[in-house]
Amino acid sequence: MSELRDPIRSGARPGGRSLRVQEAVHAAVTALIEEVGREGLTVPQVAARAGVTPSTIYRRWNDMTTLISDVAQRNLRVDCPLKPSGRLSEDLPAWAEMYQEEMDSTPGRAMIRDVLRGWDGTQKACPLLDAVRPSIALICEASGEPVTFDVEAVIDAVVAPLVTRIVFTDAPLPATLARDAAVAFVAQHSSGK
């Protein structure tokens, strides 16, 4: 959509006033989304609430879509309190179930959409999948058994069907969709080859 200011740059000023402004704006967006929804949410409105000039927002984020996407990305960080038991056949399904509950909810769905709207496909990092890989990797490592598959394979088998439905459909999901996929995946990769 449009280049956000690169936070890692020589001479950049990530602290102090800049940071306060960023926090105030993010908070204002979050609050106003609650109050008036995403539609009919305008930059001048956010600016007023944050105690900031509209031009400040335009210069940093360019437009409302990018700003909302930026806020949504912060909320993607699901700090899941994982306590891997070490048994893949338990941990992966458990995580999958939790992940589905997190994502297939009104705020979860809205968050994914918000992230996507501000995503133009030219950035390297993919916020949603990047947020997920560490958890999967952790579960695999905790497993004593040597894994014969890739983290990407898990994403294909359990994350992809889930997010595809969330992104492209309105219909409520079967409660055990992700869990079942995880169980099937583990079964397939332990028995046989």
Next chain:
Amino acid sequence: MSELRDPIRSGARPGGRSLRVQEAVHAAVTALIEEVGREGLTVPQVAARAGVTPSTIYRRWNDMTTLISDVAQRNLRVDCPLKPSGRLSEDLPAWAEMYQEEMDSTPGRAMIRDVLRGWDGTQKACPLLDAVRPSIALICEASGEPVTFDVEAVIDAVVAPLVTRIVFTDAPLPATLARDAAVAFVAQHSSGK
């Protein structure tokens, strides 16, 4: 995002001038995307090219995002010249390969993103998956063998991993990603149970 005018409604006027305006606007969008790209494409610009008043566009589509999404949805109709051989183990991988080529291309990726940006998740019909189901169903029916799976299962196994990568990443895809998934899927559903 915002309700497009319901085309099926008592008293609606799908023909005549309305239709001409719609076609002119769609054509203008397509042409201008080529010339100036999606960014920096404005409603007044489109209106001028289409020989229409801006207010006409605003009243019908509400905003540029919705209009672009609407245009992209028309282009989703991939009339794939399928000639099912009747052997699932050939037809499904062949279709998967073709589908990937169609979607994992610069215009294909842009199209998917355009559709998603105008998608607020409250419509019943899902333009992307709806465009795919008939093809899969056709292949399954053409197969003499009685199928032991669902169309949705195919979507989960081959379409989902594909679109997830397209939607969430910038990285180029392995050329045989979808084909391989299709082969594995057929193998799994013919042997064994």
Next chain:
DNA sequence: CCCTTAACGCAAAGAATTTGCTTTTATTCG
């Protein structure tokens, strides 16, 4: 502690969007 300059504030200029009203013209019905 001072210097440099990134980032903000302010206000004017410019562009996009909304809105009330009029006109055109599909569609329906007699």
Next chain:
DNA sequence: CGAATAAAAGCAAATTCTTTGCGTTAAGGG
């Protein structure tokens, strides 16, 4: 096959959003 009806388009004024130039504030580095 004409009216009659109302959906959709045109037009223009009013509003609101966005951009931009320039002065001011205050991080970060020497």
